[in-house]
Amino acid sequence: MSRFHWICESTDGAARAGMLHTAHGPVATPTFMPVGTVGTVKAMTMDAVRSTGAGIVLGNTYHLMLRPGAERIRAQGGLHRFMDWSGPILTDSGGFQVMSLGALRKLDQDGVTFRSHIDGSYHRLTPESSTDIQHALDATITMCFDECPALPAPPETIAASMRMSMRWAARSREAFVQRTGYGQFGIVQGGTEQDLRTESVKALTDIGFEGYAIGGLAVGEGQELMFATLDTTVPIMPQNAPRYLMGVGTPDDLLGSVQRGVDMFDCVMPTRAGRTARAYTERGTLNLRNARHATDARPISPDCDCLACSRHSRAYLHHLFRANEILGPMLLTWHNIAYYQRLMRQIREAIIEGRLDELATTLRANWAAEDW
């Protein structure tokens, strides 16, 4: 079994193309990780997920600890077997979900106590318990337990939160059980304050992790401020470790972030859009509920090999959504994930061939094209 490591194969400016080697197989980077919050990529079978070329999927400690419970998943052989996915799985550590789900919660220096959004029962997450739960899930990549402060916030609030997250990172690392082919990622915090981001990167690299995530962004700061934060934070992150930008993003966000040196992404946009009739395409997004699609015999994308595009028309997808048929979200989620995977393959190939800037110009022009 190969040890957990990332190899940089090519660079094009700050962008990198590489290979992440794990206990559950290799993943080509840059990579987009479909979100499988409660052990399922919503509205997709795992065969459909595999057919898109996805290499790694995401799970969530918060959701899985509440239902069905980490112990029950462990007893079933771990999350891989439970959800029929033999590739790598990255699990988020739960703190972000507690905050973002608005669950009734009490945060203290040791961890967070919260009430389940499902049945109101009380639970507690700490760096130790989050790490233990991710171990029980047999996560290939374990995320540190952190706090993601809401933006905007005063610098002193961001500083206090980041420093608590760095103490929690040390405790998460202490609780992590090293296994060949498994990794743990530290999460850089610090809002959009460069000095705090620098302090956070140093704190995490002093502890030492197999990879480093950029947290605390994609929380409403906007693309310009997100990119500005990447411009100063990514260059001081370890060169030889994978970099994961959490919760990002649109195709344009992914392209700009890869150009700034990011390797891994996750976002609910393509799956959530698939359930709400919004199609991602090489020429921007389409709202398939719109009446103009009612008689359009074309596939969503002529260049797509997903089931929706290879067998059906826009008119059919329009009909399914108007009729509120389950097959609508199934087919469109499949298409959106297939589009995101195809985009990442295009970007990776362009980095290897040294033509990423040209591809970026073409992609951005096509995304801005008039509705079609």
Ligand SMILES: CN(C)CCSCc1cc(N)cc2c(=O)[nH]c(N)nc12
């Ligand atoms: C399904 N995904 C949205 C969940 C995984 S990514 C969640 C997530 C998103 C964002 N934007 C910031 C943070 C952050 O700062 N810390 C953690 N732990 N998770 C984060």
Ligand SMILES: [Zn+2]
């Ligand atoms: Zn398609």
